[in-house]
Amino acid sequence: MESSDLQVKADAAAAGAAPTAAGRAYPFERRRRLSSAALAVANEKVHSAYSSVVINGVVRTADFVCLSIVGVASYLGYVVPIDGFSWIPVWAVLAMSLVAVISFQAAEVYDIEIYRGRLRQFTRLISSWTFVFLLFIGVSFFAKFGDTVSRVWLVTFFVFGFIALSLERMALRSLVRRWAREGRLGRRTIIVGSDENGEHLIEALRQQDDSDLKLLGVFDDRNDARALDTCAGLPKLGKVNDILEFARRTRVDLVLFALPISAEGRILEMLKKLWVLPVDIRLSAHTNKLRFRPRSYSYIGSVPTLGMFEQPITDWDMVMKWVFDRFVGALLLILLAPVMALVALAIKLDSPGPVLFRQKRFGFNNERIDVFKFRSLYHHQADPLAAKVVTRNDPRVTRVGRIIRKTSLDELPQLFNVVFKGNLSIVGPRPHAVQGKLQSRLFDETVDGYFARHRVKPGITGWAQINGWRGEIDNEEKIQKRVEFDLYYIENWSPLFDLYILLKTPWALIKGENAY
Incomplete structure (x- = not known):
């Protein structure tokens, strides 16, 4: 089959699709099928990178x-x-x-x-x-x-x-x-453009003695003779649409376009798809006759490139955010331990079932993560994928559940995600459910650039939440506003911004807008 075909794949595929308490299978999730060459690269063991x-x-x-x-x-x-x-x-x-x-x-x-x-x-x-x-x-x-x-x-x-x-x-x-x-010091790089320009670029990169690039392969949308199956020894891994799924399955640090600047239309069309990735995206200028001032370029060795998009949080910013999350998360966990104990006792006395439950959410770079929450629904009506949004007077919500959802106390166990698992931040875009829908359409089908909010780790609280965009999503404006505020946060992040959001969170919880 062509690599652009869609593959239906279960969220719990690794462990087998588990049935719910009512005997129904979990909803299925859309995944893009990758070529065998791309899967071979994606399945390689990859360590996290060091700056x-x-x-x-x-x-x-x-x-x-x-x-x-x-x-x-x-x-x-x-x-x-x-x-x-x-x-x-x-x-x-x-x-x-x-x-x-x-x-x-x-x-x-x-x-x-x-x-x-x-x-x-x-x-x-x-x-x-x-x-x-x-x-x-x-x-x-x-x-x-x-x-x-x-x-x-x-x-x-x-x-x-x-x-x-x-x-x-x-x-x-x-x-x-x-x-x-x-492989912790190398930048895992993919090339867009499997043609003569791509070959020239790859050969130029290989001539750099001290290059830290690890070239993984090339992607190209064209099916005609201009798109080579093997470009300067690198395999063609798929089409541009496949890059999103490929980058989700393995670490990609840099996307490098080998297309000439004159191909403006094609480049813009591709950037509309790829800007949601948390990677550096650059346009190679090694074959362009039009030259800008030297300081307009960033160089990979002697190869000039033009920066299109950059990772939003890198290097020391990432260290500061990690320290902020672990330190503040551990402190909050200690201070709120008595409150969490009382909530756990109330849940246990109110209805049968476990105190905590795990729910599938979108994490960094569209990864699926399990977030911990206090159980607010009746156990036999649990919704691990949050396929059905909780609404006002929802009969699935327990008596204690209504209180802890209104006050967001049900979110407190997510501190375990922050401190021990490291897949959540204290502050960031809220992790939406993988099956979150608006009128039968998934959120990413409703808002252009939806997945760009996953360029950073999701958080327990965020800029959208303290501005009133939390709770039930029952119209298009609410999801659009959430994404708009989340993208503003990502583009304007700073440690002081995180601290400001954290200090404003208690007041937002007291107001209790849109939380059922």
Whole structure:
């Protein structure tokens, strides 16, 4: 069959379709059928990626801390027993450590490719570290306090500082080489355009000695002779429509268009489909005769590209959001534990069945995740896929369920998702049910660009919720407004924005709009 055909696949396919309490099978979910070549790539074991920006930042911090410890320890061990303690040498050690990091940066020591080698790394380290000491000696001479500085301490600091840096770099080299083998440092890349332009682009990328790209394959919509089945040795994995499903099944970091800028219509049509992905999307400009100013381009090695879309939260932003989620989530879990215990007791006394239940929701990049909630429906009428929206005076809702749904207390167990499973954030677009519908149409059929709200992790609370767009979705405006507010949040994210939404959430819950 053609790769563009739709395949009907159950949500619980991995474990077998489980029947509901009433004996009915769970609703089926639409999935796109991929080609055998695409499935072969998608089924490969893939580890999560590590950001080179974050790695370099951690190494800089480790260098500063390492040198500071060595310098202060040598001062305390040799100078203090003889001359007594003074803060001036301690500040001098910290200043030298900071200058050393700046010097290492100027010598381009902080680079993933440098970490992998030995000779270049250690020669640059020793030359930069020597420069720092010569600079310090020169400054102390002109400041006329050279006689007060212990030469033994300086030599000790210099020698043991370099030994500490060398040991640190040996451990780092081992880690980086292992991460490289696991594919954590490479950007998994797909090429759009399986023709002569695509071949030229792939060959140009392969000529980059220090490229971090891992080329997975090519996609092309054309079925005629212009679309090659094998492009510069890379297999054609499918059509552009297949990229969404392919990126959902395996990690994709970069989509690179090999089409010329003159193919504006085709490019725009493809971007309308692909912008919902949480990946970098770039247009290669290596074959274009029209040239822009150099700073208009971002380069992959020597290949110029034009950025179309970028991942919304990356590098240190992702670290800050991770820390925010885990720290605030753990704190809320501790503070709200008594409330959660009382809710659990009330549910148990009110109706038979478990206190918690898991519901299928959309997660990051359209992945299906199980979110924890307090049970608010009668157990025999459980709806794990939320195929039927809860409405006002819904007979499926228990007495306690009406209270906890109105106050959103039923959402509190999602803190377990945040703290222990890591598939939810404290703040983000709310995770909609995989079978969420408006008048028999799925949400993604109702709103263009619906799946773009999954470019970040979903959250327990969000910008749409504190602005009143929560609860039942019974008309098109409500789902459109949710998506509109969610996309605004993604494009304008910052840690302070998250904090503002979190602080506004209690007031939104007190108002209790549209929650049944």
